Amino acid sequence: xxxxxxxxxxxxxxxxxxxxxxxxxxxxxxxxxxxxxxxxxxxxxxxxxxxxxxxxxxxxxxxxxxxxxxxxxxxxxxxxxxxxxxxxxxxxxxxxxxxxxxxxxxxxxxxx
Amino acid sequence: xxxxxxxxxxxxxxxxxxxxxxxxxxxxxxxxxxxxxxxxxxxxxxxxxxxxxxxxxxxxxxxxxxxxxxxxxxxxxxxxxxxxxxxxxxxxxxxxxxxxxxxxxxxxxxxxxxxxxxxxxxxxxxxxxxxxxxxxxxxxxx
Numbered sequence: 001x002x003x004x005x006x007x008x009x010x011x012x013x014x015x016x017x018x019x020x021x022x023x024x025x026x027x028x029x030x031x032x033x034x035x036x037x038x039x040x041x042x043x044x045x046x047x048x049x050x051x052x053x054x055x056x057x058x059x060x061x062x063x064x065x066x067x068x069x070x071x072x073x074x075x076x077x078x079x080x081x082x083x084x085x086x087x088x089x090x091x092x093x094x095x096x097x098x099x100x101x102x103x104x105x106x107x108x109x110x111x112x
Numbered sequence: 113x114x115x116x117x118x119x120x121x122x123x124x125x126x127x128x129x130x131x132x133x134x135x136x137x138x139x140x141x142x143x144x145x146x147x148x149x150x151x152x153x154x155x156x157x158x159x160x161x162x163x164x165x166x167x168x169x170x171x172x173x174x175x176x177x178x179x180x181x182x183x184x185x186x187x188x189x190x191x192x193x194x195x196x197x198x199x200x201x202x203x204x205x206x207x208x209x210x211x212x213x214x215x216x217x218x219x220x221x222x223x224x225x226x227x228x229x230x231x232x233x234x235x236x237x238x239x240x241x242x243x244x245x246x247x248x249x250x251x252x253x254x
Contacts, residue, residue, distance in 0.1 A: 036153055039175065040149045041147075043163040047124055051155065
């Protein structure tokens, strides 16, 4: 099913910027998921979560825009939603190390 | 405050506020070593993170984003957020105008400076607000 005919997810739009990781756009579009690891290892309570920016991909930014059926963590900072291990719908690929959420990519802008 | 060892906090921490600040201000206000995090699956942007223990005893997790120039402050779930903010602002002179978000239902303490205050080094110099009108001194009563 193409991106145009799939229904959007219930939550979004969100976006991820990939200036620092140009290969990420293709990985997300081809897999339909976004991955997340623990944000660092400087304290023992860290758990993995997927991170994104809220809202559409701004003009001029490289990245992807997406929707998802998975509700962001209710405690997230509004402009930077997260999906943490243990929340409903968050896929645990490797406990305490790697999680993912399914997404519908609605826009992609690659580096020129 | 002091830098805390990784095993001093073994539970997740949740956002309580965000504030805009430069890297210079970050290093001045939080004189602790930071971990640089660049993995795009771990952070949204190149980020500096640290676990800190305040003098009041609370643990606080700091993330500062290099692109957004914004600090996210996170605390364990069992900590009262408003009481934490009172302790935090007693130690860290972040002006109120820099706070860009705080957890709904929390309150900033009244003693937080409204804006950046620059004190003149000249004797009898006037204090001034960096991004506003100069503070006017009241004339002395004769």
